[in-house]
Amino acid sequence: MNALAQPGASPRATRTIQPAWVRIAHWLNALAVVLMMLSGWRIYDASPVFRDLVIPPSITLGGWLGGALQWHFAAMWLLFGNALFYLAMNIVTGRLRAKFFPLSPRAILHDLGEALRGRLSHADPSRYNAVQRFAYLFVMVDIAVLIVSGLVIWKSVQFPLLRELLGGYDRARVVHFCAMALLAGFIVVHLAMVALVPRSLLTMIRGR
Template identity: 85%
Template sequence: MKALPQSGALPDATRTLQPAWVRIAHWLNALAVVLMILSGWRIYDASPVFPGFTIPTGLTLGGWLGGALQWHFAAMWLLFFNALFYLAMNLVTGRIRSKFFPLSPRAVLHDLREALKGHLSHADPSRYNAVQKFAYLFVMFDIAVLIVSGLAIWKSVQFPVLRELMGGYDNARVVHFCAMALLAGFIVIHLTMVALVPRSLLTMIRGR
């Protein structure tokens, strides 16, 4: 006879691991980030931050500078309001504390070594390991830097404090580009991890 789950517990197949608001925010964020990166590459090519380095046109979005700017600004508002919603919900529900903390450098290094050896367990998909916690907190911070540096570039005169915080307009462009590069790197690693543990994708789609 199959043992019944303990009182109050749900079988793994029916237990909700990712609430609906997390999944919605995740996919909206993914859409906004992809649109912003592709259109941002076209904007970059119009005035390269690093002379001699450009992005292949086939990887960009917008077709021309004006079109790329329209895509970029549209995706910018989606990213901004979605990030506010995600952060607010994490704070209100207490998820940011329960999911991402406690966290220590020692735990991150330990789990990173285990992951590189292929020994890191994924037995409980409802809990993040230290590497995941660090990666998700990092990408939240990185998106915040993207938003702030983007404002310093877009509204340089209206937000002089942000501009000076970035070290001036030209440095703001460098910060914005580097933050974008780090985000693109995170996406590559994230997709690699999803390919290695495909059930994580199903969890983000179905919640279970």
């Protein structure tokens, strides 16, 4: 007698949707990004890029410029190391190609339209739709821009080529701030999607 015929047997076998290394990298990345963002806002307030925009101290981390820099640099190494690990594992395991490609503008627009009309299916949580693929690839590139522009701000003399590619030190600060703002926007949308499809949070915790 097979398992489906036995009383009380589960009708579907559980399967791993998010492997352990993905879940670990995801939560480490979330921690690093939050720490860097909160401490970065405190650093920004010490010398604002946009004079009319100041971040409320109550939502910053570090208490003062020196403390914020310590938090920022500590989280920077966590973000950098974790990003390298995540990218390397995605390439080595073939997950990058399987999960995020193929991708086309037509597919993105189609799935975006379906999502806005509430018709986008979430029947298979192991498969990313085109909007998710684009969003996750975008945030990978955005984090890379944050790291590169951050290096220029931190060690401008040591990375002259990167500094020139970004248009100089002052422009690198603008790039860094804009990349941070885009990342903050992604986080807001990401949390909204998790609220709409809460089982996606469960798969990132349990893997199944």
